Amino acid sequence: MSMYPFITIQELEQKLANKEITREEILEFYLKRFEAFDGEVGSALEVFDKESILQNTNQEMGELYGIPGIIKDNICQKDRITSCASKMLENFVATYDATAIERLKHAGALLVGRANMDEFAMGSSTETSAFKKTHNPWDLSRVPGGSSGGSAAAVAAGLVPWALGSETGGSVNQPSALCGIVGLKPTYGLISRYGLVAYASSLDQIGIMAQTVYDNARVLSVIAGKDNKDASMQQIDKKDYTQKLDGTLPKNLRIGVVDNALHAHGIETEIVDAIKAALKVFEQGGASIKHIQLPTLDYAAATYFIISRAEAASNLARFDGVRYGLRDKSAKTLSQMYNNTRHNGFGQEVRSRILVGNYVLSAGHAGQFYNNAKKVQRLISYEFKQAFTDVDVLIMPVHPAPAFKFGAFAENKLQLDLQDYFTCAMNLAGIPSLSLPCGSSSNNLPIGFQIAGPHLSEELLYQVGHAFQQKTDWHRKKPSGY
C-alpha cells in the first residue's frame, strides 16, 4: 500500500484508477490517523465505524469514490446525530440526508464523521462548542478559528483530505486561513442548504475545505447546482469546476486590491506583507493590479451583527423542547418548559445572539437597527458591483492576525466578533470568496488571503487560486508531527 500523510484527492484518484489501492485501505489509513492524532487535535465529535461508513455510500465508481471527508455537525446525515455542537441537539438523529450529503454519497465519497464547531455555527474560534475544544494543529495552544474549526483542523492535520463547513459571516474562510488550507464560501444559492441547520438563512451557505484549490473544486463539482428542495437556489446546472485548471491565469486578468482593508485597524504587518508578496506572484503571472477602496467595509461587521442575530433569533425559536431535542422535564407548565429548555439547551453565546436579534427586531428598535442594516447591506452589494466593473477579482485579507490562543478574547467578546471584519461583507453581498494560504508568521502560523469575485465566478476564482498554487509552495507547508 502506498499511502502517505497529506496525500491529495487528485493523487488518491490516480491511485484508485491505477488499482494501486482500494477504498477500504484508504479508509483504514485515515481512521488510523484519527486514532493517532485526534486525541490532541479534537476535530471530530464522532468518527463512525468502518463498516457503516462503507455501507452508507454508493458502492459503484463515482466522482469521489473512496475519498474520505468529514462533515460539520450542522449538516444532516441520515440516521446519524446532528448536534450543532449544542446540548439542545445532543441526541438528535437526522431523519434525512442534506442534499449535499445525498450528492456526496451518490458520488461514492466516504463520510467518516461529524466535525466539531461553534455551537449553532456562532463563533470564530470553535470555543463555544458545548462538547469539546478543537486545537489548531500548527500550535495546540491556539484555536483553529471558527465556526467550522473542526472541519479545518481535520484537513490541516491530514486526518481527511476534504471537509464540509458552513459560512454565514466567515465560518469557512477564517478557519481555513488560520489552519493553512483552502476554503471556498460559494455564491449564495450555489450549494443547496436543504439539510443545513439554519443560523441566518439569507446568508448561510455550505462551504468546502481542502488542501489544494484543485481538490476544493473537485468537491464543489459534486455538490453544486440546482435543487428544488431549496427555494433560494440559483438555477445552475452541475459542472466540472476543475476543467479550466491548467495552472495559468486568465489572459488580461485585472486584480483589485482592497487598499483600505490592508490598512484596517489592528491588522498585523506580517499579514499585509504576505498579501503584498502574493500580489507580486500575480503580477509576474501577467495580471494587472489596481488599488481600490471599499469604504463600506468598515460598516460590514455592524450590518452583519444586526442581520445575522435577527435571523438567528427567528430561526432558533423552533427549539422549544416540544418535538425534538432537549426538554426540561422538571417544568410544571408549558411556559416554564420553554424557558428552562432554552436556558439549559443553549450556551451563553447562542443565548446572547438570540437576545440581540430580538432586540434589533423589537418595536422601537427595528427602525434604528434592522431597517438601517438592510439599507447598508444594499450599499455594500452596490459597492462590490461597481468594483467588478473595473476589476475581475478582489484580493483582501481574511484575518487581522494569525491564530490566537484559547481564551484570548474572554474579556473582550466584541473583538472576537470582529474576527468577521474581512469576511462578512462577501456574505452580505452573496458573492463567492476563495481563501488560500500565502505565508507564514514569525512563529510559524499560517497566513491566508482571499480572492472574491462577482456572483457565480467560482470557476474564475479557482483558476486564479490554482495558478497561484502552481507558482508557490505555501499549500505544501504542513504542521509538524502529523
Added chain:
Amino acid sequence: MKSFITQEEVEKIARLSHISLSETEIITAMEHLDAVLQYAARVQEIAKDIDISLLKNKNVEREDIVIPNSCEAILAQAPEREGNFFVVPVIIENQQ
C-alpha cells in the same frame, strides 16, 4: 457613553425570547448586548444617505405535492409522546 440597554429591557427581551436568565446572567447579557449594540449603531451614520432601491426578488413557487414518509422516525425524536402525539406539560394553568 450612554448605555443602549437597561436591565429591564434585557429582562423583557429574555421573556420575549423564552429564555429564563438568572440575576448574574442578566448582568452579563446586558454588558454583552450593550457592547454589540454600541458597535452596531454605526449603521445609522451612513444609512440615512442611502438611496438604492431594493432589488426585486422573484418569489419561487412550487406545487404542494405530498411525498409519503413514515412519521415514526420523526416521532422517535419526541422528548415525550403518546401514540402519534407529542406530549407537553399543562398549557392552561389552574387559577387557584
